[in-house]
Every structure is written in C-alpha cells, then in structure tokens.
Amino acid sequence: MSGADPTAGAWAVVLAGGVGSRFWPLSTPTRPKQLLPLVDGEPLLANTLARLAPLVPAARTLVLTNASLVAPIRALAPELPAENVIAEPAPAGTAAALAWAARTVARRGGDDAVMLCVHADWAIGDPDGFRAALRDAARAAAAHRSLVTVGIVPTRDDPGFGYIQPDAEIEPGVHRVARFVEKPTRERAARMRAEGYLWNSGIFVWRAGDFLEELDARCPEVAPALRAVSDAADDASAIGTFFADVTPVAVDVGVMERSPRVLVLPGDFGWDDVGTWGALGRVRALDGAENATSGAVHLLDAHRNVVHADGNAVVLYGVDDLVVVVGRGLTLVTTVDRSSDLKTLLDSLPRELKPGG
Structure with a gap:
C-alpha cells in the first residue's frame, strides 16, 4: 500500500x-x-x-x-x-x-x-x-x-x-x-x-x-x-x-x-516455531535424500534423518527417519515422530543427565 x-x-x-x-x-x-x-x-x-x-x-x-x-x-x-x-x-x-x-x-x-x-x-x-x-x-x-x-x-x-x-x-x-x-x-x-x-x-x-x-x-x-x-x-x-x-x-x-x-x-x-528436533527437517537445507544435517555427518542409504553433530562425527548407514544429536558428551537417538515427546524421556533420566543436572 x-x-x-x-x-x-x-x-x-x-x-x-x-x-x-x-x-x-x-x-x-x-x-x-x-x-x-x-x-x-x-x-x-x-x-x-x-x-x-x-x-x-x-x-x-x-x-x-x-x-x-x-x-x-x-x-x-x-x-x-x-x-x-x-x-x-x-x-x-x-x-x-x-x-x-x-x-x-x-x-x-x-x-x-x-x-x-x-x-x-x-x-x-x-x-x-x-x-x-x-x-x-x-x-x-x-x-x-x-x-x-x-x-x-x-x-x-x-x-x-x-x-x-x-x-x-x-x-x-x-x-x-x-x-x-x-x-x-x-x-x-x-x-x-x-x-x-x-x-x-x-x-x-x-x-x-x-x-x-x-x-x-x-x-x-x-x-x-x-x-x-x-x-x-x-x-x-x-x-x-x-x-x-x-x-x-x-x-x-x-x-x-x-x-x-x-x-x-x-x-x-x-x-x-521449530519446536522439536524433528521439526528441523522442515526448516534446514536438505540433501538429496531429505536428510537435515549439521556438523561432521556422513550418510549412506539413509533418508529423512535429522542429525546434529556438535563435536564428534556421526555416520549413519541404512536407516531412515531418525534423530541423532551429539553434544555435551551425550548422544541422543530417537525417531522423528518420537522427538516431539522428549519430556517423557527427560522425566525418566537419572539426575546427572537431566538439563542442568
């Protein structure tokens, strides 16, 4: 106008x-x-x-x-x-x-x-x-x-x-x-x-x-x-x-x-609103197999995965629809679908692994 x-x-x-x-x-x-x-x-x-x-x-x-x-x-x-x-x-x-x-x-x-x-x-x-x-x-x-x-x-x-x-x-x-x-x-x-x-x-x-x-x-x-x-x-x-x-x-x-x-x-x-790890598959740049990656990542025959490697390298072979996050000395592996329900996981963690623990 x-x-x-x-x-x-x-x-x-x-x-x-x-x-x-x-x-x-x-x-x-x-x-x-x-x-x-x-x-x-x-x-x-x-x-x-x-x-x-x-x-x-x-x-x-x-x-x-x-x-x-x-x-x-x-x-x-x-x-x-x-x-x-x-x-x-x-x-x-x-x-x-x-x-x-x-x-x-x-x-x-x-x-x-x-x-x-x-x-x-x-x-x-x-x-x-x-x-x-x-x-x-x-x-x-x-x-x-x-x-x-x-x-x-x-x-x-x-x-x-x-x-x-x-x-x-x-x-x-x-x-x-x-x-x-x-x-x-x-x-x-x-x-x-x-x-x-x-x-x-x-x-x-x-x-x-x-x-x-x-x-x-x-x-x-x-x-x-x-x-x-x-x-x-x-x-x-x-x-x-x-x-x-x-x-x-x-x-x-x-x-x-x-x-x-x-x-x-x-x-x-x-x-x-980028509410979950799985949501990054909608907002990050994707490779030819629809994987959303950050950091040192190598994938073969892997599709629609979300991988965030902060520090160590991550290699995926023959898997689909996973979320893999490496950082702060921890590794999280779940599925894209289940990544929206991390609260259930966090509630079950021992104290030393909880956020701020």
Whole structure:
C-alpha cells in the first residue's frame, strides 16, 4: 500500500525466555533453544534480530528474557542498549511479559507507538514476506485501534499448534476473529484447515496504549499488578513487584480471547516455531535424500534423518527417519515422530543427565 511506512517509529518486542527442553541434550538452562544455531550457523535469537533490523533499530528493540540469560544475550547482541534487555524476575506467562513491554514502550515512545511482538525461536523462510506482513499488521493496528495477530496459512494438519478462525473481512485481507482454538486432534486440525482456519503464530502487533487499555479491561490476572506500579520508576524494584504480584497467563487467553478488538491477517512466509528436533527437517537445507544435517555427518542409504553433530562425527548407514544429536558428551537417538515427546524421556533420566543436572 502507498503512503507512509506504518512501522516508522515502531518498537520490536522479542520474547526470549524459556529453556527449550525439547532440544536436549544441547539445550541447557544457560544456553537454551533461542541461543542455539538450530536452523543455520547463527543462534535463533540472532536470526530474529537480523530479520527485524530493517524495520526497527536496535535502540527501539526490547528483548524480554530470564534473568540468567541477560549476560549471554547482551554478548550475542551488543548493538542493543543494555536497558533494552529486560530480565523477568520469574516466569509469569506472555501476558505479563507483554504488559511490561507495553508499559516500557508507552513510557519511552508514547501510547501511539506500535509494537511488533515476536518470539525469539522461530524459523522464517521468507524474511521479506515476514516484514511485509508486519507492515500490513501495523497499518491495520493503527487504522482500527485494534490488537492484530498474523495467522499463518497452514501447510499441514498439525495438532501441535493453536488455530484461529477468521470472521468477517473488514477490509481486503483483514478479518475480525471468530475464535481461537487450542491444540486440536489431528482429525479436527484437518477439518479446520479445510475450513480456512489459520495457525496461531504468536505474532502480535498493536499500539502500546491500545494493548494496555484492553489488558486493563480484560485481564484481571495481570492488570491490578500493573496498576500498582504505573507511577513507579522503571527499575528493578518496580519490575520485581510487578512479576511477584501477577497470576501467570498466556496473552492469548488473558487478552486476545477476551477482547472484541482483535483482528487477524493471513501470512504465508515459511513460518515454523521449530519446536522439536524433528521439526528441523522442515526448516534446514536438505540433501538429496531429505536428510537435515549439521556438523561432521556422513550418510549412506539413509533418508529423512535429522542429525546434529556438535563435536564428534556421526555416520549413519541404512536407516531412515531418525534423530541423532551429539553434544555435551551425550548422544541422543530417537525417531522423528518420537522427538516431539522428549519430556517423557527427560522425566525418566537419572539426575546427572537431566538439563542442568
């Protein structure tokens, strides 16, 4: 669309908490998924910041993360001002994290400042298409004073994602939201995909003031705690009080599902949340036998395997659909299908093999 860039003056908010236990044995509490080079040679967070850089400068990019990850993230992204890497004192869900980010943006950029909210651990196949979708979402958010999400056009019947049902189209490509659906069965996912549902990506775009208004009206889990520090200095004491007083809740549940001001735009730019080792077969470059490999790997008569060799070499012969991960003195072997259920494995491990053990 012609006219001024709708992301001019926008802020980027990157959610980079969590430990990514499904990427054991490489992921650890001090080097979780977002700090690992899983798609290419760069950590996922570095990929995310590079995708956002053409839209938003480092001075207006916030990263919210665990207190233990502040130092490695500052080392990874020295271009970010130190105060832009915000330590969450305790895990409290995405509603609290985005509430604090919105408060920060409103105080530093004003209530009309647009926020482009993303997660640090995605793969994006078409960065230009991703940025175009964010621009469209920013324009819609400002024009309609709405909370906008970008729903991904599904490429498969995946029960691992939430879904969004678009409702009436209020302008070309912009829909009201009929409802959000949590992770369905595979059969229901197939029906919803056929009916035009979109994947709930977790991409959110809104003006800081609009989000704070809806949070205050719709989210009793978080709003009272934010009101209590609304006039306090933006310091360690205020953030500590806020995170101690909130009730953890996801922003999807706490705000988006309750608000009548939610719009959705379809997006198709190769998005994947890279949730498991097996998912790397969708986002890494593949060889002629559809193997996704990293490191010193030799394969013969092997197909559709995911191999990550960090240190020692890995040789596969005559096997298909395996996940093999070598790193930190450990070797994991499972199937692509079973790689989505590593929690069961981790719960069974002796203490010395558990993440952080």
